[in-house]
Amino acid sequence: MPFYREHWDAAGVTPEAIRSLDDLDRLPVVSKREMQAAGPEAITSTAFDPTSLVSARTSGSSGRPFTVRFDPRWLSVRRAMFGRALMAAGYRPGRRLLMLTGGDKRQPPAWYRWRYASYKEEPARLLDELERFRPFALYGWVTPLRELARHALETGRPPYHRPSVIVTTAETLDAATRRLLHETFGARVFELYGLTEMGTAAAPCPSTSTSTGVFHLAEDVCLTEFRELPEGTAEGGATPLVMTNLELYATPFIRFDTGDLGVPRSASGGERCSCGRSLARIERIEGRLVDSVRLGSGRMISPFQLTIELERIPGIDRYQVIQEDTDRFTVRYEGSEKGADERERAARRALAAVVGPRCEIRTERRPNLDPPPGQKFRVVESRLRGESA
Numbered sequence: 001m002p003f004y005r006e007h008w009d010a011a012g013v014t015p016e017a018i019r020s021l022d023d024l025d026r027l028p029v030v031s032k033r034e035m036q037a038a039g040p041e042a043i044t045s046t047a048f049d050p051t052s053l054v055s056a057r058t059s060g061s062s063g064r065p066f067t068v069r070f071d072p073r074w075l076s077v078r079r080a081m082f083g084r085a086l087m088a089a090g091y092r093p094g095r096r097l098l099m100l101t102g103g104d105k106r107q108p109p110a111w112y113r114w115r116y117a118s119y120k121e122e123p124a125r126l127l128d129e130l131e132r133f134r135p136f137a138l139y140g141w142v143t144p145l146r147e148l149a150r151h152a153l154e155t156g157r158p159p160y161h162r163p164s165v166i167v168t169t170a171e172t173l174d175a176a177t178r179r180l181l182h183e184t185f186g187a188r189v190f191e192l193y194g195l196t197e198m199g200t201a202a203a204p205c206p207s208t209s210t211s212t213g214v215f216h217l218a219e220d221v222c223l224t225e226f227r228e229l230p231e232g233t234a235e236g237g238a239t240p241l242v243m244t245n246l247e248l249y250a251t252p253f254i255r256f257d258t259g260d261l262g263v264p265r266s267a268s269g270g271e272r273c274s275c276g277r278s279l280a281r282i283e284r285i286e287g288r289l290v291d292s293v294r295l296g297s298g299r300m301i302s303p304f305q306l307t308i309e310l311e312r313i314p315g316i317d318r319y320q321v322i323q324e325d326t327d328r329f330t331v332r333y334e335g336s337e338k339g340a341d342e343r344e345r346a347a348r349r350a351l352a353a354v355v356g357p358r359c360e361i362r363t364e365r366r367p368n369l370d371p372p373p374g375q376k377f378r379v380v381e382s383r384l385r386g387e388s389a
């Protein structure tokens, strides 16, 4: 693939120079920005029949959507990684799992014992679904799960089924939400860390208490490097996570800067955790700076409900959603002038479908969305008082 050939040539690295794991740091670290700029053809391996590949559009929390192509083998590995992470949380195949998703997914066959429910659904209906399906595990993004727990508490509405475990993903699970979910449903609460480019890169350590998040890295699939920061710039010991995906060949990610930060707790290399795993441990994953959105009705929605809609629109190189007030939003984006009107109409329509037609939505094309020095980029930023962080 042209992308790495170019980068490695520029760094003066030849294939002969790579002989052992120690040679990995001769390769340049690559960023999302560089891969996006190169375009999908340059980052896709020519070793695959393009018709056998599955495309996924992603930005994570960087606001830079780009297309990643998956080969069928990787799709199997990715499913296995997800299954392993669920099992670390206590799930076993054959047990019932209720998954909160976008809602356009087809239900899996009954023998699978998984059920999808939409996070767009009213909390009361989701509680009905919980009571009807009676899952062992409940899985979803943090904000919809928090809304579900709040609704149950506020309406004092038993009966609802209490799942044994709740597994969250995508948004960082804060301590207050972890407690709320645990107290409302009496479940053990676990968090997964996944990336489109890497699959479920970190699974919860089962011997951790419910009050802190400690993960085991899926080092057998994603080689993880903790990049050192200049003295004094690391916040609370958190360092950037640079990952190499060892199993995805259609779009190779080699020394990929994930844009996320983590606090390493133990190095890899056989040191066994009390849970029995020897995979490296990591504490607290940071860097996903996104805010939830609070609507006029008081309902909170996940920032990823907005990003999923906007990333379907072509021609947006980078974007950011700002909630100015409960009923006022601005979408800023980088993109060419050509087709701007149509693109902006599509963006307003997509956002209105989530936040409601009564909200005022503005669009702004900007040459550059980099935040001012010293500030971090938030793909969804709420300026409502007391809602940030």
Ligand SMILES: [Zn+2]
Binding pocket: 205, 206, 207, 216, 273, 274, 275, 276, 277
């Ligand atoms: Zn462990």
